[in-house]
Amino acid sequence: MCVSNKSKLTNQIMEIPSPPSRITFLHDKDKRMQNLYYDIDIRSTYNKTKLRNVKRKYWKYAKFLSDIYIERVQRLVWEFGCIRDNAFCDWQKAKRISLNNIHNPTTEIEGNRNHKYYVYREADDEFESMRIEEQLYDQVISLVQDKIKDISKHLKDIRFYKLCAHCETMNNVTISGCKSKHKLCYDCIYNKKECPVCEEDMGLLHCDICYRYKKELVNTGCKNKHQTCKVCLGKIKRKNNLCPFCRETCSKNQPAVVPIYVEGTQHTVEEMEEMDESYFASSRIMSYR
């Protein structure tokens, strides 16, 4: 028991965590593509020109590899496959002849059989190494294509990113209700009544339905003059048109809900919410003007 424990311990000590292995990129002079792939963190880059340049590099490289893959690699895999199959047939033929002459073996027949076997083995090895090369191309091309998709998505995500005046990170921002109109990210403005930069009151009102501070509240149209924010009222009107506080029907005479536009976009908050709820959540857009 003692011995096995000791050997276990030794094994643990011996296991030095190796750095994550980098895939060798094909036709990659000075490892430029490899370094670009592993050393540049796309998600923390907000410079759109730089991102587009990097994307272009990947795109060119993927195109270059795909051309070689289609014109050379796939053709060779096919050719080597044919050579191997023919060699296999030849070997089987030589084997048959050898078996037919089993009672009368000659050095010529046996030599031919051995020779054909080695020819087949060699052809098979070449075919397999070509297949490995094909897989390598496949792997690198798909890695690069995934990266291109990643960059495109990231570029889309950061379309309206600006520097938050409070935490100084790039993010979707909302203009604060303060006099200086500070641009603030969701985390810095969420549920605050005062601008975190100048500590000025933003003049916001609390909506008791969505629990957020909004610029404006509107009457639901019930007799009790209950109020919600415009976004909530829009949802209520579409759902059942009942005041969420007293369950009374919201008045039809209530003015139509004025569309609220998401900062930096052409879309209303409701459109954005309907378009893609996950997008709305992930991009953390504030739901007031």
Ligand SMILES: [Zn+2]
């Ligand atoms: Zn912030």
Ligand SMILES: [Zn+2]
């Ligand atoms: Zn401010």
Ligand SMILES: [Zn+2]
């Ligand atoms: Zn609300």
Ligand SMILES: [Zn+2]
């Ligand atoms: Zn009510």
